[in-house]
Amino acid sequence: MEQIATVILDSTNAILVLMLVSLGLAIIFGLMNVINMAHGEFLMLGCYAMMELINLGVPFFMALALAPLVVAAIGLIAEELVIKRTYHRLIDTILATWGLALVLRQAMVLIYGPGSYAVSPPDVGSVVLFGEPYPVYRLIVMGISLATIIGTFAFFFGSRWGLAARAVIANRDMAACLGINTRRLDRMTFAFGSGLAGLAGAAMAPMISIDPNAGLGWVVPAFLSILVGGLGTVSGPLVGAAGVGGLDSVTAAFASPVWAQLVVFTAAILVIRVFPNGLVSRRRREA
């Protein structure tokens, strides 16, 4: 019983963080038609930003708030230097962002070396949940992720900026013809999406080993989440992330990480075979 409770809590943690990563990826694709192969690297930058800020003496939770902003700023620069030159050419966005990923990874190798680093979790102790001690920091990460997801939704469905963003997702040309500054929206979108990945990286920094490849393990599940959940909605990637993240961590806990990968990929292929447009868009069409 205790073990099951811990697995459920850990799975929830993994799902919520994966949701953050997938959401950033999906927003960038939905608004900009850019398939961002460097998304995992922005997560990795979030880890390093966290580590640097803590080394500079910034208190842990302030570093956690600042690291996503640092990553968003790097995203803004990348958008200006690379991404904006690939608009309207989907395949080129894949190549360009893949190149960007290589550059970012190698930059970290040059600056910090290929070895791995660790960040100590903040001293917030643990609580007893379902008869087992559970680290409070993991609960905080869940809370931050959930709040960020809710905040993103509130922004998308409750603000004029969000309305403009939804219009661009639905019909970019028409939105532009109404005077919506698609250029600025693109910049903000890429920075925001990168920031979400950066937040995920910063929050996970104390729980994972920080190295230049730290983001690799997240990109594939994030892409799978989007494919399974469906494109063109904000909720699709969340549903996908719940499925992919949940299945992955539960299988990893009861079997092994290798089995988890097999099970997740098989399930994803089956879902995409049955629902080619993803779970969410399929449901909406039938309604």
Place this chain on the structure above:
Amino acid sequence: MDSGGQAGGLVIEGLVAGYGGGVVLDNLSLVVAPGESVALLGRNGVGKSTLLRTIMGLNQPKRGTISFGGMRIDKREPFEIARAGLGYVPQGREIFQELTVEENLLLGNLTAANADQIYSMFPALESKRRTQGGRLSGGQQQQLAIGRALMGKPKLLLLDEPSEGIQPSVVSEISATLLRIIRDSGMSLVLVEQNIEMALSLADRVDFFDSGRIVASHKVEALRANPVLIEEHMSL
């Protein structure tokens, strides 16, 4: 710019545009003075919609210039052109199907407090304000597309085949509303139409379009006095 400055309205000179290697607009020139309403008539596929898309910056001209209010707009982004005072109602209306009527209207002007002025012009929209745009009838969708463009208080409205697929009673209702808006606001209009009655009721001048350029231009009074002119140009 010389003529652009003095006209203040829309000035197009020597415009060549098309898709890929093909030329759709061939050395086209057109002037629309402030407050003037011009209808573009011509058979299908002669480039009328391409002209409107090119004016809005959705299609890049190969040659020639487009100015509005004395400012060159042919190298600008669509959002900059819209902000310069051009409103665009495309063929097929292109309303945001999954957004509500009110959201569609607010997209025409994101800083507007509400869309009440449009509801007073098109009362049919007010009772549907919470309805998804895609669930409206064709006539209501057209009113919505026009209302959305009017939210930005354009100085020039580009209207592409507003009567397409709409029942005649609604067409005349839309015409009457537009005529009132044009008179009240002093807005210019460029109307692409197949419906000759609608074109004549709204325009001051009719330009006949063929093979990517304007081949004749007549005042509406002249066309009303001599309808044979219309037949001549439309059956070219």
